[in-house]
Amino acid sequence: MARDGARPVYDPAGHDADLRTALQDLRTGRWMAMRDLLARTTAWGQWTQRTQVLAAAAAGTDVVRAWRAEEPESVPAAVMHARVAVERALRARREGHRRTHELWIEAWDAGHTATRIAAQDPVPWVCLLALAQLDREVRWEEHRVTPPEPALPPGPWGLLAEAEKRDPHNREAHHRMLQFLYVRASSGRLAEAAGYAQWAASSAPPGAASHMLPLYVRVERYRRGAGPGAALDLHWVAEDATREAGHALDAWFAHTAPAERSPQDLNHLAHALWGALRFRDAARVFDALGPYWTPLPWAYRTPDPSDRARAVDVFRQARARCRAAADEHDRHGDP
Structure with missing residues (x-):
């Protein structure tokens, strides 16, 4: 590809x-x-x-x-x-x-x-x-x-x-x-949803899409709490956010065949790994996506979530950044 x-x-x-x-x-x-x-x-x-x-x-x-x-x-x-x-x-x-x-x-x-x-x-x-x-x-x-x-x-x-x-x-x-x-959930509080997502993920076998649920809740929490267009960087580099992204990569992505992965899950995982600064891991997920994307969660990186063209630009920028990091590693290895 x-x-x-x-x-x-x-x-x-x-x-x-x-x-x-x-x-x-x-x-x-x-x-x-x-x-x-x-x-x-x-x-x-x-x-x-x-x-x-x-x-x-x-x-x-x-x-x-x-x-x-x-x-x-x-x-x-x-x-x-x-x-x-x-x-x-x-x-x-x-x-x-x-x-x-x-x-x-x-x-x-x-x-x-x-x-x-x-x-x-x-x-x-x-x-x-x-x-x-x-x-x-x-x-x-x-x-x-x-x-x-x-x-x-x-x-x-x-x-x-x-x-x-x-x-x-x-x-x-x-x-x-x-x-x-x-x-x-009222007033943007998603404690019940977050608890449910963690419970479902903790009881799921390797390869189950339930391991992805905490990433969806994290996006929803940001959407409600930070507002459209606000920076997601700090939201995704927090310790629990990076742990959830890594868990989804190891417990879901690593155990599934390409035909078993939904485009929505791949987009959320690529987005989470990019936000967690795990660029080389994110590059693997972008490669699995191939030519396809979904507007969410990328639209929440834009001032207007209804502007699909801006969301595509964010996706492309993230993909380019992650692939550049992967290519750099391939050329020079870890420092």
Whole structure:
């Protein structure tokens, strides 16, 4: 792979060429490539990732509805129906849409239906976990279950347990739990989310994406506490920050194959290692990313997080700095 300064590309499919093909078909209103892709997806981690990306693309279309109309007995189509319903409900909340509550209930019904139709699939339970963040006042009983450890807060632990039963350490399930805890946090305080991330990482086997969770919480803490555009340098060179970055590199990155790494995780790890001044380690992660990037967390290095062009520039500057350090080491070795 060429190591140059080329402008990176944002592509939800990342290195997954088969998913990219299905997305291209989906965007033209066709569902057969999506159906065929899901039919040959056998690993739960990849299944979860692919259904999530496909649902984000399908949420503004009628593609999944057309699929279900043609194949009403299709189990994957029922799961995708739940996925799309959840995506629409979450978008409605973000946009303050008047139909948010109605879409929420529709998504909850679709998720519970999918748990019965696809009994061994973790994704319907991940869908229900995703909806928990809409219950901002935690009125639903299933969102205030007693935690597995006293130091953790009440929450949708039963939903997480169902997802974990089907796919232990499911990446998206843990991120949905974090989102629920972010909503609970007030005044920028993220102690519960940080405690949860540390707990999940401490119980995860090598290679599990749960080892990345503390890095996401650290970015969220900065976003809430420091404000857009403020320097992240001191935030990331603190002893606990550098320890978390090193742990994620050793416990996750070192134990995963390229196809198992999500672009979001790679970007967060490269960002954390760069911020911790571990430039040569970060260069390895940048090389694993290849031509792809994600706007977060790089956008928080800019005065305006919505300015994607500025975020790309920050990414490129970080990549160039880290690769220069790696090249210098290759030429001269450690001093």
